[in-house]
Amino acid sequence: MTHSPWSCTATRSDAGVLNVGGVSVTDLASQFGTPLYVVDERDFRARASAFRDHFSAAFARHGAQVDVFYASKAFLSSQVAGWMHEDGLCIDVASLGELEVALRGGIPASRIGLHGNNKQIDELTRALTVGVGRIIVDSFTEIDVVNELAGSLGVKAPVMVRVTTGVHAGGHEYIATSHEDQKFGLSLATGAALEALLACHAAENLTLLGIHTHIGSQILSIDAFRESADRMLRLRAAFVDAAGVELPEVDLGGGYAIAYTEGAEALDPADAAVEIADAVAQVMEPIGGTWPRFSIEPGRAIAGPAGMTLYSVGVVKRVSLEDGGERQYVAVDGGMSDNPRTIMYGAQYSAAIASRESDVTPVLSRVVGKHCESGDIVVRDVDLPQDIARGDLLAVPATGAYGRSMASNYNNALRPAVVAVRDGAAKVLVRRDTIADLLDWDVPA
Incomplete structure (x- = not known):
């Protein structure tokens, strides 16, 4: 469109x-x-509300719930964080600075997710101290670090494992984030993702919430999201077989394309919501089990236009x-x-x-x-x-x-x-x- x-x-x-x-x-x-x-501001908040409403309605048809995470890296100020809280969105951050600005804007820590492939001790300490809702772990090293730090602070760290699904999407190679040869995530193809999930499940000071992926940015094809969702849900089923418990959350990522020039294509959230929700339902039907709580990350699609x-x-x-x-x-x-x-x-x-x-x-x-x-x-x-x-x-x-x-x-x-x-x-x-x-x-x- x-x-x-x-x-x-x-x-x-x-x-x-x-x-x-x-x-x-x-x-x-x-x-x-x-x-x-x-x-x-009116356009900004209307786009945020559109993602919230369309995805909530599409997944509600299947009895599931969805959270929308605003991408602070696209643009963040304390007032913008306040808008997103008022409009019912969560927010993801990837640095101590982004975390502090989000908190300053009134976002409850429980509605903040901390990203990053090399989180520093001060970032993790602050996140655990204020009680962020999720920390997306990106490596086996980080699983050990977060587990040890949470133990020293006397808390349980809520974590999700970032998975590299192998689905390639996005424009420039620097913003495609799910191929194997790059810095983010744990590979689904090699078995590292499942191994990481089991490690988190066994860790004394971690609470394993679920799995997370992000396949790229400026994505126009629903097919990429459909294939990624299929692989993520099959990984969730494999974890049930291995550990005997269901993961309560699955983050399907985002990176929805916007129009930078007149007449350029963009991904419409209303269409994307229905197609992604229906694709998830098609995968869940043969797998069975309880539906997880989903989340998505629109990326630049709120702030950019x-x-x-x-x-x-x-x-x-x-x-x-x-x-x-x-x-x-x-x-x-x-x-x-x-x-x-x-x-x-x-x-x-x-x-x-x-x-x-x-x-x-x-x-x-x-x-x-x-x-x-x-x-x-x-x-x-x-x-x-x-x-x-x-x-x-x-x-x-x-x-x-x-x-x-x-x-x-x-x-x-x-x-x-x-x-x-x-x-x-x-x-x-x-x-x-x-x-x-x-x-x-x-x-x-």
């Missing part, structure tokens, strides 16, 4: 000014400066191409420091003039940043009008995930603020870096 990359409240005024959440981008730029991450980045245009120039054509280069006041995905993954984005209307013929353009790198590209290929000029505002949609969370201070750039808009009002979620911040981090002789 094709989708627009713009959030649901994005509109244009008669003068061509882009409005989001009832606020014009010209007002946002004037008040908060650029570059600026803009989050459409709800956000955009607003830039000010600086230098515009045209260069000749080898084929005799021409490309327009549009330089903005941000770049790879606020969105590294283009240079890291070859990610495709779109862009549009946001501060006015233009009826001038568009030409092939490349949106680039201000950093000292020829690869500092924000949007590789996009049609923009020939009259685009210094001072125009340029908007890049679908940057709500992995923009601010992957942002850096390369060239000592200041990371942009994140502002939420809704019903004509704007509020800061994360403030902009300042020169004072940079000087505070620096330690003089």
